[in-house]
Amino acid sequence: MTPFELAEPTSLKEAIKLLDPDDPTIRPVGGGTALMLMMKAGVFKPVKLISLRRIENSYSTIAATGDGLRIGAMTTLAALERSADVKKAAPLITRTLKTLSNIRVRNVATVGGALAHGDPHMDLPPVLMALGATLTVMGPKGERKLAVEDLFAGYYETVLDKDELIAEAHVPAHGTKKAAYMKVTTGSADDWPALGVAVVLEGDAGGIKSARIVASAATDKATRLKSAEAALIGGKVDDTLLAKVGDAAADEAEYIADVRGSISYKRELMRVYVRRAVRAALEGAK
Amino acid sequence: MSATKTISFTLNGAPVTADVKPHHNLVELLQGQFGLTGARETCGQGLCGCCTVIVDGLAVSGCLYLAAFLNDGAEVSTVEGLDTPAKLSPVQEAFVETAAFQCGYCTPGFILMVGQLLDEHPDPDDDQIKHYLTGNLCRCATYPQVMEAVRLAAKKRKAGAAA
Numbered sequence: 403m404t405p406f407e408l409a410e411p412t413s414l415k416e417a418i419k420l421l422d423p424d425d426p427t428i429r430p431v432g433g434g435t436a437l438m439l440m441m442k443a444g445v446f447k448p449v450k451l452i453s454l455r456r457i458e459n460s461y462s463t464i465a466a467t468g469d470g471l472r473i474g475a476m477t478t479l480a481a482l483e484r485s486a487d488v489k490k491a492a493p494l495i496t497r498t499l500k501t502l503s504n505i506r507v508r509n510v511a512t513v514g515g516a517l518a519h520g521d522p523h524m525d526l527p528p529v530l531m532a533l534g535a536t537l538t539v540m541g542p543k544g545e546r547k548l549a550v551e552d553l554f555a556g557y558y559e560t561v562l563d564k565d566e567l568i569a570e571a572h573v574p575a576h577g578t579k580k581a582a583y584m585k586v587t588t589g590s591a592d593d594w595p596a597l598g599v600a601v602v603l604e605g606d607a608g609g610i611k612s613a614r615i616v617a618s619a620a621t622d623k624a625t626r627l628k629s630a631e632a633a634l635i636g637g638k639v640d641d642t643l644l645a646k647v648g649d650a651a652a653d654e655a656e657y658i659a660d661v662r663g664s665i666s667y668k669r670e671l672m673r674v675y676v677r678r679a680v681r682a683a684l685e686g687a688k
Numbered sequence: 689m690s691a692t693k694t695i696s697f698t699l700n701g702a703p704v705t706a707d708v709k710p711h712h713n714l715v716e717l718l719q720g721q722f723g724l725t726g727a728r729e730t731c732g733q734g735l736c737g738c739c740t741v742i743v744d745g746l747a748v749s750g751c752l753y754l755a756a757f758l759n760d761g762a763e764v765s766t767v768e769g770l771d772t773p774a775k776l777s778p779v780q781e782a783f784v785e786t787a788a789f790q791c792g793y794c795t796p797g798f799i800l801m802v803g804q805l806l807d808e809h810p811d812p813d814d815d816q817i818k819h820y821l822t823g824n825l826c827r828c829a830t831y832p833q834v835m836e837a838v839r840l841a842a843k844k845r846k847a848g849a850a851a
Contacts, residue, residue, distance in 0.1 A: 403713075407691065407710060435734060438751075438754075439734075441711075455757060500819065503734070503823070504734070505801070506747045506823055509746040509747060510749070
């Protein structure tokens with residue numbers, strides 16, 4: 403990697419001051435596992451990195467709140483995976499983490515980084531989006547709330563300003579909702595996915611009252627599939643209805659082709675896996 | 689230009705001090721300043737496990753971990769710290785006895801990850817072993833022997849604890 407400077411502020415406020423809204427060569431770094439790949443490939447050559455690893459410890463903690471979870475953005479994915487509070491309030495997250503990259507990466511990578519990086523292949527964004535999670539974002543003018551659903555602007559792009567940082571994620575508890583995340587890896591089992599589908603449903607096989615269906619990896623950003631959701635609501639969930647839901651999802655999504663599959667291949671994956679994910683959610687996860 | 693930072697930490701049990709450049713990763717620090725080559729940068733993407741290093745009790749990919757991330761007082765362990773001149777660690781013994789390697793290139797990473805696995809699950813089932821070692825690749829494909837080595841290492845550790 404080419405040389406750069408490293409600043410290590412000890413507070414979130416100080417970190418925000420060190421960022422520059424107009425300078426893309428200055429970037430924040432959390433665990434660094436994703437950013438390092440870009441730097442090694444020479445895609446990103448920073449002049450200065452602002453490490454968030456020494457900011458207040460409260461941003462690395464998880465707390466159960468009345469209606470769900472508050473997760474500090476610097477919480478590692480391993481801490482999230484092992485949290486009893488997370489397993490109780492949002493077991494979909496716990497299940498998702500088991501197949502997210504590998505243990506070494508999870509030991510270092512952070513929740514905030516998984517979101518702010520804007521990489522459509524990551525597993526946590528579609529899951530948090532399907533769960534209806536919101537973020538607290540801090541910037542020079544103070545804080546604002548942002549739904550994870552509204553975070554992504556495109557391929558590796560978010561709506562965050564360059565001097566804004568994700569401080570916390572707020573995840574509503576599942577309650578009686580049924581949830582599943584399925585991913586398709588077309589290379590090795592632990593490769594980045596060709597498709598990720600997260601589904602959170604209210605209701606049962608007799609009729610779905612509300613649904614959030616989110617696709618990622620096959621698309622340029624994690625995306626809610628609202629026509630598939632609409633197709634699912636109301637009727638008895640049988641093969642005919644699921645076929646309609648799968649078709650709606652396949653038609654609605656906008657695909658990107660890459661080494662993990664062509665557009666037409668991913669469209670068929672979508673058709674099949676949205677059906678499977680709905681079924682998995684209704685059947686309940688192990 | 690990038691400023692060097694001095695970090696004092698513990699390396700395989702011994703106190704050390706290193707001058708760290710911001711753009712160096714942990715593998716570069718261990719190889720360049722301490723001559724430790726057990727952790728090797730191989731895939732360079734955190735996928736293969738050859739660069740595994742234990743930092744404050746947790747396995748990290750040394751190729752993706754900036755050396756400057758080490759805190760003063762951090763505890764860093766590598767494969768070189770597992771054995772004494774007289775005795776291999778139980779996991780190392782198990783790998784030798786089951787011939788769980790061919791070329792041996794990936795072995796340090798496997799051995800460190802198996803140590804972590806057995807710390808968390810002293811009596812792991814096959815699913816737990818596979819889950820833990822998902823991020824370690826052996827191009828000689830000694831995976832069946834590695835599974836055997838983990839089971840043997842678990843027995844050896846228990847026997848050691850009982851003795």
